[in-house]
Amino acid sequence: MTAANLVAHLRLRPTMLSDLDFVIGVEREPANRPFIAEWERTQHEGAVRFPDFRHFIVEAGPGTQAVGFVILQGCRGQHRSVELKRIVLQTKGQGLGRACVRQLKRIAFRDLRAHRFWLDFKADNQRARALYESEGFVVEGTLREAVSIDGGYASLLVMSILDAEYAARRAAGLEAG
Numbered sequence: 001m002t003a004a005n006l007v008a009h010l011r012l013r014p015t016m017l018s019d020l021d022f023v024i025g026v027e028r029e030p031a032n033r034p035f036i037a038e039w040e041r042t043q044h045e046g047a048v049r050f051p052d053f054r055h056f057i058v059e060a061g062p063g064t065q066a067v068g069f070v071i072l073q074g075c076r077g078q079h080r081s082v083e084l085k086r087i088v089l090q091t092k093g094q095g096l097g098r099a100c101v102r103q104l105k106r107i108a109f110r111d112l113r114a115h116r117f118w119l120d121f122k123a124d125n126q127r128a129r130a131l132y133e134s135e136g137f138v139v140e141g142t143l144r145e146a147v148s149i150d151g152g153y154a155s156l157l158v159m160s161i162l163d164a165e166y167a168a169r170r171a172a173g174l175e176a177g
C-alpha cells in the first residue's frame with residue numbers, strides 16, 4: 001500500500017469502548033510516549049461518552065485498518081473554541097497526519113461551527129510544529145515548564161487557527177484533499 005493510497009482511504013470513525021485496548025496500546029508505544037501525556041482508561045472512557053468530546057479512531061487503507069486515534073474537546077462549549085486534544089498515529093511520515101488535521105479542521109469549523117481551533121504540544125515536538133504551521137495554525141505562545149517529565153519540566157507551545165483564517169485558506173485552495 002503506497003502512502004498516497006493510505007491517505008486517499010483515510011477515515012475517522014467514532015471510537016467505541018471496545019477500541020480502547022488499541023487506543024491505550026498506541027498511546028503507550030515508545031515512539032509516542034515522549035510526546036503524549038498518558039491517560040488512564042477511565043479518561044478515555046469519559047472522552048468516548050461525554051458529548052463535549054469527540055473521540056475518533058483513524059482508519060487508513062481499503063479495509064478497516066486502525067492506524068491511530070484523535071480526540072477533540074470543547075465541542076459543546078459556549079465559546080466555540082474547540083481543542084485538538086490529542087492526535088496519535090502509528091504510521092508516521094506518510095502524510096496521514098496532514099490528511100487527519102485537514103479532516104479535523106473540517107469537522108471543527110463546518111460541523112461543530114468552531115470560532116477557534118487550538119492545540120498545545122511539547123515545544124520540542126518538531127514534527128508536530130512543522131505540520132501545524134504548514135496547516136495554517138499560528139503560534140499563540142509558550143506555557144513555560146508547564147508539565148513535569150522525567151524529574152524535570154517541559155514547555156508547551158499553544159497554536160490556533162480561527163474560522164476566518166480557515167475560510168481564507170479554503171478560498172485560496174489550501175484545504176483540498
Ligand SMILES: CC(C)(COP(=O)(O)OP(=O)(O)OC[C@H]1O[C@@H](n2cnc3c(N)ncnc32)[C@H](O)[C@@H]1OP(=O)(O)O)[C@@H](O)C(=O)NCCC(=O)NCCS
Binds near residue numbers: 092099120128134
Ligand atoms: C505528529 C503526527 C500526528 C504527525 O503525523 P505524520 O503522519 O507523522 O505527519 P505527516 O507525514 O503528515 O507529515 C506532516 C509534516 O510534518 C513534518 N515532518 C514529518 N516528519 C518529520 C520529522 N521526522 N521531523 C520533523 N518534521 C517532520 C513535515 O513538514 C511533514 O510535511 P511534508 O512531508 O509535507 O514536508 C504523528 O507523527 C504522531 O502521531 N506523532 C506522535 C504523537 C504526537 O506527537 N502527536 C502530536 C502532539 S499531540
